[in-house]
Amino acid sequence: MSLVLLDEVGAGTNPLEGAALGMSLLQSFADASSLLTLATTHHGELKTLKYSNEGFENACMEFDEVNLKPTYKILWGIPGRSNAINIAERLGMPKAILDDAREIYGTANSKINEVILDMERFKQKSHEQVHEAEHYLKLSRELYEKVLIARRRIIEHGIEQRYRKMEEMSRLEAAARSELRSKTGQFRASRRQLSEIHSDAFEKETSKTPETESFEAIGGENAAKSLKRQVLAEKRAELPKVGDMVQVLSLGKKALVLKVDSSRGEVVIQAGNMRLKVKASDVVT
DSSP: OEEEEEESTTOSSOHHHHHHHHHHHHHHHHHSTTEEEEEEOOOGGGGGGGGTOTTOOOEEEEEETTTTEEEEEEEETOOOOOOHHHHHHHTTOOHHHHHHHHHHHOHHHHHHHHHHHHHHHHHHHHHHHHHHHHHHHHHHHHHHHHHHHHHHHHHHHHHHHHHHHHHHHHHHHHHHHHHHHHHHHHHHHHHHHHHHHHHHHHHHHHSOOHHHHHHHHTTOHHHHHHHHHHHHHHHHHSOOOTTOEEEETTTTEEEEEEEEETTTTEEEEEETTEEEEEEGGGEEO
């Protein structure tokens, strides 16, 4: 594709002929799709090509009417307009001359320029609105990011709170287990102490009494044995209570009384892992 640049196409001759020549030339370039053409002109007729051929597009240089200077900004889609009479008015040319010039220029061209001016103003306002919309879009994106950050922090805070609660529950559970182990140890120590007390009591009660010693001292060994059997018989006659530690004569072991059946004279005992039912006469408290 080739690039064609035309400055003030059709100028330097009769405006009508120049405009006709320029339109014909640009039409031929447009028909040759391999040519990209940029043309500048003051001929109003060339501005109408856009509306008869989609291959054309209008553009103009933005003009600052306050400072009477171009802004060097391209406005796409808007045809340029002449500002000669307006500039002459700003420069102080007499009003009568300006009025005559506008009348000679023609009402139609004046209306066209007004339309072009309105289009320029609309274009400028559109640009301002676009910039404003972009500004608010940027603000909305920043706000959205802040909302996401706040949401993430709320979620993280909730997770942290749940983690702290779990830690507290674990701590309380560990404390409860420690307390349970302590109480269990105390209970077992109490049972051992109770067992030792029962054992000592049994040994004392089955040991020699002053009576047996006196009998033995005078040579009454048989009488001492008889007295000892009598003591054992009396102990057997006394039924133990549930929870008592007793000596099981047939086993030669100590056991814990679980149940007492006075009508049958039987006792249910726990000796280590064994649970037995024995006669009440077989246990000594």
